[in-house]
Amino acid sequence: xxxxxxxxxxxxxxxxxxxxxxxxxxxxxxxxxxxxxxxxxxxxxxxxxxxxxxxxxxxxxxxxxxxxxxxxxxxxxxxxxxxxxxxxxxxxxxxxxxxxxxxxxxxxxxxxxxxxxxxxxxxxxxxxxxxxxxxxxxxxxxxxxxxxxxxxxxxxxxxxxxxxxxxxxxxxxxxxxxxxxxxxxxxxxxxxxxxxxxxxxxxxxxxxxxxxxxxxxxxxxxxxxxxxxxxxxxxxxxxxxxxxxxxxxxxxxxxxxxxxxxxxxxxxxxxxxxxxxxxxxxxxxxxxxxxxxxxxxxxxxxxxxxxxxxxxxxxxxxxxxxxxxxxxxxxxxxxxxxxxxxxxxxxxxxxxxxxxxxxxxxxxxxxxxxxxxxxxxxxxxxxxxxxxxxxxxxxxxxxxxxxxxxxxxxxxxxxxxxxxxxxxxxxxxxxxxxxxxxxxxxxxxxxxxxxxxxxxxxxxxxxxxxxxxxxxxxxxxxxxxxxxxxxxxxxxxxxxxxxxxxxxxxxxxxxxxxxxxxxxxxxxxxxxxxxxxxxxxxxxxxxxxxxxxxxxxxxxxxxxxxxxxxxxxxxxxxxxxxxxxxxxxxxxxxxxxxxxxxxxxxxxxxxxxxxxxxxxxxxxxxxxxxxxxxxxxxxxxxxxxxxxxxxxxxxxxxxxxxxxxxxxxxxxxxxxxxxxxxxxxxxxxxxxxxxxxxxxxxxxxxxxxxxxxxxxxxxxxxxxxxxxxxxxxxxxxxxxxxxxxxxxxxxxxxxxxxxxxxxxxxxxxxxxxxxxxxxxxxxxxxxxxxxxxxxxxxxxxxxxxxxxxxxxxxxxxxxxxxxxxx
Numbered sequence: 170x171x172x173x174x175x176x177x178x179x180x181x182x183x184x185x186x187x188x189x190x191x192x193x194x195x196x197x198x199x200x201x202x203x204x205x206x207x208x209x210x211x212x213x214x215x216x217x218x219x220x221x222x223x224x225x226x227x228x229x230x231x232x233x234x235x236x237x238x239x240x241x242x243x244x245x246x247x248x249x250x251x252x253x254x255x256x257x258x259x260x261x262x263x264x265x266x267x268x269x270x271x272x273x274x275x276x277x278x279x280x281x282x283x284x285x286x287x288x289x290x291x292x293x294x295x296x297x298x299x300x301x302x303x304x305x306x307x308x309x310x311x312x313x314x315x316x317x318x319x320x321x322x323x324x325x326x327x328x329x330x331x332x333x334x335x336x337x338x339x340x341x342x343x344x345x346x347x348x349x350x351x352x353x354x355x356x357x358x359x360x361x362x363x364x365x366x367x368x369x370x371x372x373x374x375x376x377x378x379x380x381x382x383x384x385x386x387x388x389x390x391x392x393x394x395x396x397x398x399x400x401x402x403x404x405x406x407x408x409x410x411x412x413x414x415x416x417x418x419x420x421x422x423x424x425x426x427x428x429x430x431x432x433x434x435x436x437x438x439x440x441x442x443x444x445x446x447x448x449x450x451x452x453x454x455x456x457x458x459x460x461x462x463x464x465x466x467x468x469x470x471x472x473x474x475x476x477x478x479x480x481x482x483x484x485x486x487x488x489x490x491x492x493x494x495x496x497x498x499x500x501x502x503x504x505x506x507x508x509x510x511x512x513x514x515x516x517x518x519x520x521x522x523x524x525x526x527x528x529x530x531x532x533x534x535x536x537x538x539x540x541x542x543x544x545x546x547x548x549x550x551x552x553x554x555x556x557x558x559x560x561x562x563x564x565x566x567x568x569x570x571x572x573x574x575x576x577x578x579x580x581x582x583x584x585x586x587x588x589x590x591x592x593x594x595x596x597x598x599x600x601x602x603x604x605x606x607x608x609x610x611x612x613x614x615x616x617x618x619x620x621x622x623x624x625x626x627x628x629x630x631x632x633x634x635x636x637x638x639x640x641x642x643x644x645x646x647x648x649x650x651x652x653x654x655x656x657x658x659x660x661x662x663x664x665x666x667x668x669x670x671x672x673x674x675x676x677x678x679x680x681x682x683x684x685x686x687x688x689x690x691x692x693x694x695x696x697x698x699x700x701x702x703x704x705x706x707x708x709x710x711x712x713x714x715x716x717x718x719x720x721x722x723x724x725x726x727x728x729x730x731x732x733x734x735x736x737x738x739x740x741x742x743x744x745x746x747x748x749x750x751x752x753x754x755x756x757x758x759x760x761x762x763x764x765x766x767x768x769x770x771x772x773x774x775x776x777x778x779x780x781x782x783x784x785x786x787x788x789x790x791x792x793x794x795x796x797x798x799x800x801x802x803x804x805x806x807x808x809x810x811x812x813x814x815x816x817x818x819x820x821x822x823x824x825x826x827x828x829x830x831x832x833x834x835x836x837x838x839x840x841x842x843x844x845x846x847x848x849x850x851x852x853x854x855x856x857x858x859x860x861x862x863x864x865x866x867x868x869x870x871x872x873x874x875x876x877x878x879x880x881x882x883x884x885x886x887x888x889x890x891x892x893x894x895x896x897x898x899x900x901x902x903x904x905x906x907x908x909x910x911x912x913x914x915x916x917x918x919x920x921x922x923x924x925x926x927x928x929x930x931x932x933x934x935x936x937x938x939x940x941x942x943x944x945x946x947x948x949x950x951x952x953x954x955x956x957x958x959x960x961x962x963x964x965x966x967x968x969x970x971x972x973x974x975x976x977x978x979x980x981x982x983x984x985x986x987x988x989x990x991x
Contacts, residue, residue: 170246170265170399173198174276174307176354176364176392180206180239186220188389196396199246200263202276204309204392208236225249232256237278238308249274253296257289258308260296265399270377273300277308283332286312290336297340303372305379306342307395309354309364314344320352322359327649335715338660341370345397349383350483353393360483366397374666385479388472410450419460425452528592581621600624606631608640609783636690642786648697651687655680655704659714669858670850672709673736680705681739688741689748689823692790698741705738721863725832731844733834734861740831746794747826753791753798754812754821776805798829839923842930843945847938847985849977852945855952859889859919864952866892880959890918892955899951901967906974910943919948935986942981946974 173196177185180203189203208216210230217226226241227249233256240259242249246266253260257279264271275296279286297304312333316325337343345366352360366381383393416422429449434441495509496502503509541549591597604627607615615626630639630647637647658679667675684701687693702724704714709727711718720727729735756765756775780792798808815825843856858864867877867887879887881898893899894917903916916922922944930940954970957963 170267171196171198172274172305172307172397172399173201173395174204174364175201175394176204176309176390178205178390178392180208180216181212185389186216190220192394198396200240200242200249200274202307203239203241204237204278206236206239208239213239227251227259229254229256229259238276240276255292258292262302272303272305272372272377275304275306277306277310279309279311281311283329287332290332293336293340297369301371303375303377304369305372305397306367307397309392311363313361313363318362320360327653338713339715342367345379345381347381347383350385350393352483353383354391355386356391364392364395366395385476388475413457413461415461416453416456419456421456425456527595580618584621636687643691643694645694645696651684652697652700652704654683655701656714658683659704659708667712668851668854669709670854672712673738673854676705676709677738684741685748688745692749692786693745698745702741721858721865722861729832729834731840732836734837734840735834739827743827743830743832746830747823749790750794750815750826751821751823753794754816756791757809757812838927842923842927842941845941847942847981848945849981852949855949856945859948860923862889864889880955893919893948893951898967902947902951902971905971906943906947909975910940912940938985939978939982942978943974946977950974
């Protein structure tokens with residue numbers, strides 16, 4: 170089955186109507202959405218009567234006067250029911266008659282302004298919430314999704330794509346795998362990917378096989394037609410016989426018809442007619458091939474040349490970046506492709522074709538100087554291993570970039586060395602690509618530096634190793650790169666079905682790893698840290714970074730260590746302080762770095778230094794850390810001792826500093842059982858929520874729902890203890906599990922059950938592990954059965970739930986004790 174979509178840019182001319190019919194014959198779609206038809210009701214009726222008499226159709230012309238979307242389908246191949254129409258979309262439900270698969274399908278033609286598209290994103294969200302089938306969307310979205318999807322023209326901004334990205338993220342939409350043209354629209358200057366084929370998570374999870382192909386725009390439109398193939402190869406049937414009216418004008422036409430018609434055929438009149446028409450097909454095909462094929466061939470050859478040229482241009486755009494403009498030697502800018510090309514040719518001709526006189530090495534000096542012995546020469550030419558590279562890079566101070574230290578003498582010496590190197594090697598500095606940045610330097614010294622180097626002065630802010638560098642306090646917008654990196658990481662996990670435990674590990678391993686580099690260099694503003702916490706909190710509890718779902722556990726508790734009842738995620742404020750404390754320790758240890766020298770030059774005694782208004786935000790933050798440590802340790806001597814404790818063996822360890830700054834909580838006994846390595850993490854997480862009394866039973870929702878009855882037994886109001894220990898269903902499950910685990914103790918509450926289990930299930934042997942695993946599995950599967958009954962209306966019998974608990978427990982045990990006999 171094939172579905173197609175094409176922005177035809179007007180369907181009133183016979184040429185375009187015939188082009189659509191040609192596309193229908195070539196692609197053989199069961200459904201096609203024609204975008205921007207510009208038809209009115211009268212012209213549509215005429216087009217349907219003359220060209221599409223055997224197709225069904227629906228449109229949204231009543232919502233907009235310009236004939237925006239027309240959907241036609243072959244009723245023999247697919248059953249299509251229109252669910253909703255709007256000025257920018259037509260939503261339908263399709264059922265493939267050959268495979269029986271039912272899915273939602275939407276054809277989109279978005280407005281060309283951000284404000285106009287806002288109602289489309291809202292419409293898609295409403296439709297998604299009301300329908301949960303596999304869903305495919307095709308059409309012209311008039312919006313790109315990333316900066317790589319536009320060549321030339323104005324640069325893509327985050328504000329331009331944010332609403333579209335948020336909509337795709339909220340609905341779980343992603344581009345279908347595609348081939349053909351990357352840029353689907355062009356005006357011969359700007360190239361964009363505006364036409365798309367997208368599917369939702371349900372489509373992917375159902376395993377529906379589909380692939381999109383974007384053809385070249387051709388001669389009829391500036392948009393590429395899209396064809397989506399479903400369920401693998403399609404049976405298109407034999408090609409039909411075509412009769413061309415021009416054959417009638419040929420001199421031998423009547424004789425060919427007469428010779429075929431004079432053949433005697435025995436049978437009924439209808440059989441004779443069909444047989445004679447069939448006999449006539451061969452001579453007419455020969456006539457066309459002999460006398461008329463050059464017309465079709467010439468047209469086909471011209472169209473093929475057009476497609477090849479378009480394909481070559483698309484390939485060039487995909488393979489290399491396009492330069493929209495360039496500065497010429499006289500300071501003016503040009504957008505002419507010829508002038509841009511000439512500028513590149515002239516530059517590289519001068520670079521590669523110009524001979525320069527280089528200072529030759531004096532061989533006598535080399536022979537009389539020190540020579541390497543055999544061991545040194547072997548060591549110099551041996552391969553460099555990764556550990557040496559890592560050691561060299563890590564030995565570079567994080568506070569120092571290569572270059573002079575700022576005084577005029579060192580700058581003069583550096584430029585002299587670079588000039589001498591250029592004379593010997595022929596490699597010279599490209600002044601047009603070189604610049605310097607300065608802060609707190611007088612205008613007189615700046616002029617001297619410009620004269621010495623010949624460089625232009627760069628402006629703040631700029632990026633170094635991905636980090637924004639500014640001459641003053643960083644603004645919130647300059648941290649957008651960090652926030653976007655975290656959001657983009659979450660967006661990449663939209664299609665995955667993740668448990669709470671899985672999201673926790675991703676936050677710990679990926680998201681907090683991304684922020685670590687920034688936290689170790691800059692004092693992050695409180696607003697930025699709050700935004701990062703909000704994104705991580707939303708992802709943990711809702712699976713998305715944009716949905717503000719009420720958290721089950723406060724973030725300050727989540728960031729506590731597991732032994733204190735948390736999830737062992739890092740507190741952003743404390744982690745930023747811990748990483749910046751390395752600079753504090755380096756100042757105290759008087760490390761030989763530019764940063765340390767700068768601090769001691771400003772104030773002499775570090776422990777007595779007082780912040781000044783002109784000091785950098787980083788220095789101010791370090792002095793605040795110093796004061797915080799002194800206040801906690803009471804005296805300066807004890808503060809120095811604390812810093813030394815964070816650097817055992819002379820190497821600073823940030824985790825020890827984090828232990829000092831992080832919030833504290835009381836140590837608990839039950840986390841050791843909950844987070845035992847033998848228990849599946851998602852089971853541990855539900856047990857953790859239960860012990861913190863954060864599972865959303867109905868008694869916690871009394872302000873929002875009227876029905877407080879237990880979903881499993883319906884006999885009493887639901888509470889945590891009732892669900893797990895007093896419910897008839899829960900009681901039956903516990904009775905089976907306790908008998909199987911040989912537990913005789915009566916259990917009334919979850920905390921009492923865990924307390925008893927801590928006492929009885931000690932050690933690492935088989936009896937202790939099976940009790941711990943059995944407890945966690947029982948809590949998890951009772952809670953899962955409750956959710957299925959409440960949200961999916963699925964009823965599981967107690968015997969089936971008990972059986973699942975036993976099977977899961979044995980699976981874990983056999984992975985821990987492979988030699989265990991049943």
